[in-house]
Amino acid sequence: MLSVYLNKIFSLNFANLLNAIGLDFEILSSYTFIVVCLGTMILATVAGMVGTITVLKGQSLIGDAIGHSSYPGIIIAFMIGMSLDSVSLMIGAIISGTLAFIIIQFIDKNSKLNLDAVLAVILSAFFGLGMVLKSFIQGHPIYGKVPQGGLSNYIFGQAAFIRTIDVQLILAVAIPSLLILFLFYKEFKIFVFDEVYAKSIGLSSTLMYVLLVLITMSVIATGLKLVGAILISSFLIVPGITALQWSNRFSHVLIIAAIVGSFSAFVGTYISSVYAGMSTGPCIIVVMSGLAFISMFISPKGLLANWLRRRKYLNDLSKSLID
């Protein structure tokens, strides 16, 4: 239905135009591409915005640990429900990711270990548990009968296989997450830049952390099917890092991160559709990281600007010395 409608609009003028700039109209108007592209773009937009807060808080590796840690939850949800239903697997992922987050916070508070050591241990222990459970159900007389091929998609992601229901699921998570972000925009801003001040004006940092973890966790859980447990952390942090190269204003950074995220998702999905065999998630990440590196180079705060500034300064200095 949707594709027919879009076909009608596009086929009039845009088809030739698109072909002229090198984009394949056939692919762009195909139903699969539209579904996959919508899914990845919405996900990347929300993940980019939510992840920016994590980056600003200096906790960018937590997303990586939680991404890995959600894997056993997926297998357990499969074992309980005996099906590959997206919603129940997502709930499993949220529960095990949250559990990992709580354990990480607990160890961080109650031991002299550094956060990164805690992250490394929890990440490998949880993912290891996922591996144990996966190998357990593989040859099992009861679980072995249910088809479980889809489970390994959650490690590396299989965006090409997502269906309309998955896009609806992403929307169902994206809209509330963005709403929370907008409703608590001021609170998040204060919380990010001055936690002590936030506390002094009576803003509960526990509440903010709970909100942040809640939306991060649900974004990670919905993203697993598209990009997988290993690479989901990039969706969270890379757009934020890119945006921080261009602006220092919180609102601008959020908007740039959203744009970078959705643009990379579009380009990445397109590339993976044109060239057979390329997985969508990794393609998007390569585009995203490329944008990040370009930004680091050419942005107003970037390497090139710094180099020019230094050169100009030296020139001026040598001139004034000669004069």
Added chain:
Amino acid sequence: MIYQNLLLTKISDFLNYNQQMLLTLIVTGIACSILGCFLVLNKLSMLTDALSHSILLGIVLAYFVTKDLNSPLLLIGAGIFGVFTVYAIGLLSKTRLVKNDDAVGIIFPLFFSLAVILISTFARNVHLDTDIVLMGQVIMIPLNNMTVFGVELPKALFYMLIILLINLIFVAVFFKELKVSSFDPEFATLAGFSSGLLFYGLMTLTSFTAVAAFDAVGAILVIALFVGPAASAYMLTKSLKKMLLVSIIFSMLNSTLGFYLAIVLNVSISGMIAVITGMTTFMTVLLNRQGIITAIYLRHKNRKEFRLDLLIMHLGNHEDQEDAEFELGFATIKDHLSWERETTERRLNRLIDQGFVQRNHEKKIFCLTEKGRLRYDMIKVDYGM
């Protein structure tokens, strides 16, 4: 041919398949944990995560050059690529455009993605399975044998033994330097040796260890082997030598326990060892000297001891006084301490068992023994009275 067979010593004559696997795992664990100690001390634990993922790209690139999945050059290429990863992360965070954590978080997913894309587009027909990269194939260890100096042993075991030897030599030779630069990098620079050079030395070995280990046990377990035992040892010890020793013990314990559990339950060996490593680390968090359970236990114990001290003080203070009959009387002592009858009797009985208190049946009071009097004097000193 017959002579050759006579000269050949096969490891399978001494150890069965399970024992060969376990031996390889233990050697791998020790090789990882002695470097892991320095990684944990230098707050570099998440670099192992970055390394173990980006090595895959190194292997793929090296494969394009060698076109042979069994070539040892593959491992060398991957090792060099690992060092390059660390260098790239360092370079990126040195620009100050991003924080160090962000640099780690941006580099390794990129490398991993590139590897996945390259495998799926150019190396489809090659047996380079991304699942195996993460999970490892411990079960295959005894099936890949090689012959060295007339001894036939698993390839993975031989590689890991060499790596272990190199790591041991490195740590032994540079022990002082590593120690100083781990605890006081500024002093290390002042003292005249480059902690940067030492850092890259450490990272080179870490990278090659990770590559060799990852070939046998998979990327995820490599992280656990590096960080888990070292983190546990860090909480329990106060000297570097002890930390190294304790981490080796933890590592052996984790590998053995995880291996046999996995064999009994017929599940993934790598996964099980990673789980056990996580559990022992968590137990150490709870039970070490500053741990939360230890703290609760100590508080409880202290409160108990304080009550007994209080009782001795009461006895000591009133023993020679005229009101001893009322204060210390068999039936009345509880009123003066305002405790329940049962609790008072229980605590008094405990002190009687320990030999601090005795019953004076003539006066019908409790009084201190010789030992109890000494304890009374000590308590007075302890509390500054």
